[in-house]
Amino acid sequence: MADAAAPVRAAPIRIPAGLWVVPPATVLAIIFFYPLALIARQAAIGNDGIPSFAYAAQVFATAAFHSALVHTVQIAGAATIGCLILGFIFALLLSFVPFAGSQFIARLIETYVALPTFLVALAFTFIYGSAGLLNGGLMAVLGLPRPPVDFLYSPWGVILAEVTVYTPFVMRPLLAAFSLVDRAQIEVASSLGARPAQIVREIILPAALPALLAGGSLCLLLTVNEFGIVLFIGAKGVITLPLMVYDKAIQEFDYTTACVIAIVNVILSLALYSLYRVLVLQFGGRRAGLV
Amino acid sequence: MSAVTETDGAARAAPSAIAEAGTSVSFEAVTVAYRGTTVLKSFSLEVQPGEIVALIGPSGSGKTTALRAVAGFVRPTGGRVRIGGEDVTDVAPYSRGLGMVVQNYALFPHMRVDANVAFGLRAQGAPRDLTQRRIDECLAIVGMSQYAHRFPRELSGGQQQRVAIARALAIRPRVLLLDEPLSALDAQIRRNMVDEIARLHRELPTLTVLYVTHDQSEALTLAERIAILRDGALSAYGASRTLYRRPPNRFVAEFLGRANIMPVKVESIDERNGLGTVRFRDEVVRAQAGPRVLAGRAALLCVRPHALSVTSDPAANAVAGTVAAALWQGEANSITLDADGVSIRLSMPPYLEAPQLGSRLSVAFAPEDATLLAEETPGDG
Numbered sequence: 001m002a003d004a005a006a007p008v009r010a011a012p013i014r015i016p017a018g019l020w021v022v023p024p025a026t027v028l029a030i031i032f033f034y035p036l037a038l039i040a041r042q043a044a045i046g047n048d049g050i051p052s053f054a055y056a057a058q059v060f061a062t063a064a065f066h067s068a069l070v071h072t073v074q075i076a077g078a079a080t081i082g083c084l085i086l087g088f089i090f091a092l093l094l095s096f097v098p099f100a101g102s103q104f105i106a107r108l109i110e111t112y113v114a115l116p117t118f119l120v121a122l123a124f125t126f127i128y129g130s131a132g133l134l135n136g137g138l139m140a141v142l143g144l145p146r147p148p149v150d151f152l153y154s155p156w157g158v159i160l161a162e163v164t165v166y167t168p169f170v171m172r173p174l175l176a177a178f179s180l181v182d183r184a185q186i187e188v189a190s191s192l193g194a195r196p197a198q199i200v201r202e203i204i205l206p207a208a209l210p211a212l213l214a215g216g217s218l219c220l221l222l223t224v225n226e227f228g229i230v231l232f233i234g235a236k237g238v239i240t241l242p243l244m245v246y247d248k249a250i251q252e253f254d255y256t257t258a259c260v261i262a263i264v265n266v267i268l269s270l271a272l273y274s275l276y277r278v279l280v281l282q283f284g285g286r287r288a289g290l291v
Numbered sequence: 292m293s294a295v296t297e298t299d300g301a302a303r304a305a306p307s308a309i310a311e312a313g314t315s316v317s318f319e320a321v322t323v324a325y326r327g328t329t330v331l332k333s334f335s336l337e338v339q340p341g342e343i344v345a346l347i348g349p350s351g352s353g354k355t356t357a358l359r360a361v362a363g364f365v366r367p368t369g370g371r372v373r374i375g376g377e378d379v380t381d382v383a384p385y386s387r388g389l390g391m392v393v394q395n396y397a398l399f400p401h402m403r404v405d406a407n408v409a410f411g412l413r414a415q416g417a418p419r420d421l422t423q424r425r426i427d428e429c430l431a432i433v434g435m436s437q438y439a440h441r442f443p444r445e446l447s448g449g450q451q452q453r454v455a456i457a458r459a460l461a462i463r464p465r466v467l468l469l470d471e472p473l474s475a476l477d478a479q480i481r482r483n484m485v486d487e488i489a490r491l492h493r494e495l496p497t498l499t500v501l502y503v504t505h506d507q508s509e510a511l512t513l514a515e516r517i518a519i520l521r522d523g524a525l526s527a528y529g530a531s532r533t534l535y536r537r538p539p540n541r542f543v544a545e546f547l548g549r550a551n552i553m554p555v556k557v558e559s560i561d562e563r564n565g566l567g568t569v570r571f572r573d574e575v576v577r578a579q580a581g582p583r584v585l586a587g588r589a590a591l592l593c594v595r596p597h598a599l600s601v602t603s604d605p606a607a608n609a610v611a612g613t614v615a616a617a618l619w620q621g622e623a624n625s626i627t628l629d630a631d632g633v634s635i636r637l638s639m640p641p642y643l644e645a646p647q648l649g650s651r652l653s654v655a656f657a658p659e660d661a662t663l664l665a666e667e668t669p670g671d672g
Contacts (some may be wrong), residue, residue, distance in 0.1 A: 188391050188392075195414070
């Protein structure tokens with residue numbers, strides 16, 4: 001037995017660690033970077049095939065582009081602020097003010113995140129539209145000849161719809177952060193003489209700041225790129241960058257302009273994401289494990 | 292009701308960090324129930340100004356609930372809570388003027404040590420110079436002055452607990468509430484912190500302290516009086532030494548110091564000195580009779596392990612048993628005797644040789660070191 005030869009095993013094939021990155025990088029390149037590169041190429045060379053900044057300069061010089069850029073930033077900024085305020089208040093109530101059904105509502109909000117955005121716009125049309133429940137009711141009750149509530153087809157309608165859709169995106173990380181806040185800290189603060197508003201300001205808010213920033217930045221990115229709500233509501237004169245891309249590409253077949261605007265939209269998104277990273281680092285996100 | 296005033300002598304030396312006059316605490320038939328379950332049952336207790344009272348009991352006995360009722364974090368379903376004679380049952384926690392220290396310290400992690408200590412003063416709108424004086428004073432009391440600019444995460448558990456105490460003291464609380472403050476610390480640091488808290492109270496003798504713990508040695512070391520809770524009700528309340536030497540019932544005897552309990556038959560009670568003569572199996576011994584102990588009735592003989600000593604004197608006040616276990620514990624030998632199914636534990640000095648397992652041993656005790664307890668009937672606490 002001692003002389004029996006040990007079976008010879010084939011040496012395992014060693015795959016260089018760097019090769020593992022190839023499959024995901026290939027998939028990313030095919031489904032994301034290549035189309036993006038095509039868009040950038042179209043924006044740079046136009047239909048003439050000659051690389052030039054002139055196409056972009058022409059687009060940047062138009063009043064329509066300025067208006068779309070301003071609308072995009074204004075609507076996204078206002079909607080994000082609204083989401084942050086509402087989301088913080090709702091999450092605070094659900095986490096710290098015990099009432100029957102709070103757990104159910106929290107679960108409902110999780111479900112709400114999964115719904116398509118245009119549903120809210122559609123629901124708003126039924127409620128606040130010219131012939132919606134609210135206007136119809138008011139006209140019938142007050143005997144008015146015209147619909148008295150007329151905000152839906154303005155930037156405010158878009159902002160309200162976006163706040164309604166994206167507030168849960170702020171609430172979800174906040175609810176998680178609030179669940180980690182040590183209740184003993186709140187009780188000790190209270191015993192030391194701090195009133196509820198001061199406890200929220202000085203104990204709860206600092207603990208939730210990374211989550212608030214995470215939720216807010218996600219909201220900002222989503223609202224900057226929001227298309228469905230703006231299109232569905234069709235507010236008068238409210239053209240945002242994504243909607244302008246759609247108009248130029250699908251309705252006017254002006255692909256070069258559409259690609260220039262799309263690139264601006266991408267740069268705007270990346271800039272906002274970079275700003276978020278800076279803010280999170282600044283306010284302790286590294287400790288919270290967010291970056 | 293603010294604990295912070297400009298005139299209360301902030302610049303005084305450390306021992307005056309608490310208001311001159313102590314404050315009493317009264318529980319008047321306080322009952323607390325959660326969702327139909329009563330966790331504190333008609334609990335009544337008087338804590339004198341400047342006194343340390345320990346609330347002890349097993350888990351779920353209601354001791355923390357009692358403390359939270361004083362702090363205002365639970366609303367009693369019945370009874371009243373008074374602090375300094377004032378009914379605070381319906382007063383918000385932030386208006387009660389109490390300092391609180393909890394098991395996990397609950398320091399505010401985003402604030403440095405000095406900001407943690409200043410928190411209560413700022414909450415109560417104290418002037419900046421007064422706040423700074425109090426920070427210096429209270430950190431000096433707990434020996435943490437050199438750590439004023441550190442974050443809590445940069446401190447050890449013991450240091451964090453000292454900061455928590457300084458934070459509670461900074462507002463000059465009417466009463467200091469300590470909720471298992473040393474439970475999260477390891478044994479060595481816990482012993483040191485017990486000494487620290489004892490020193491703190493010597494320096495602040497007017498400070499009334501309610502101390503919740505499940506550790507009876509902490510309670511015996513620190514408290515002048517101990518309240519023992521069981522199943523949400525007060526089982527016993529009295530001076531620490533008295534409760535230890537003369538436990539009023541079996542639960543107290545076993546919870547506070549793990550006494551030996553032997554079933555006996557009372558043969559007679561000497562009315563002159565209160566000593567009872569009892570029979571344990573075929574041995575006759577004497578012990579101090581407690582209340583409701585009657586001749587001719589069954590009773591429980593309660594003797595502390597350290598009150599027993601090995602004897603060979605056949606006339607001694609002694610009981611005998613077979614050595615069932617002998618454990619060397621460093622500072623003592625813990626011997627367990629089996630006396631016909633009744634376990635009797637005693638402590639022997641470590642320098643004495645431990646007896647052989649299975650050998651027969653007689654252990655004697657002074658009659659005044661043992662207590663006779665009336666046998667409990669259902670409902671006795």
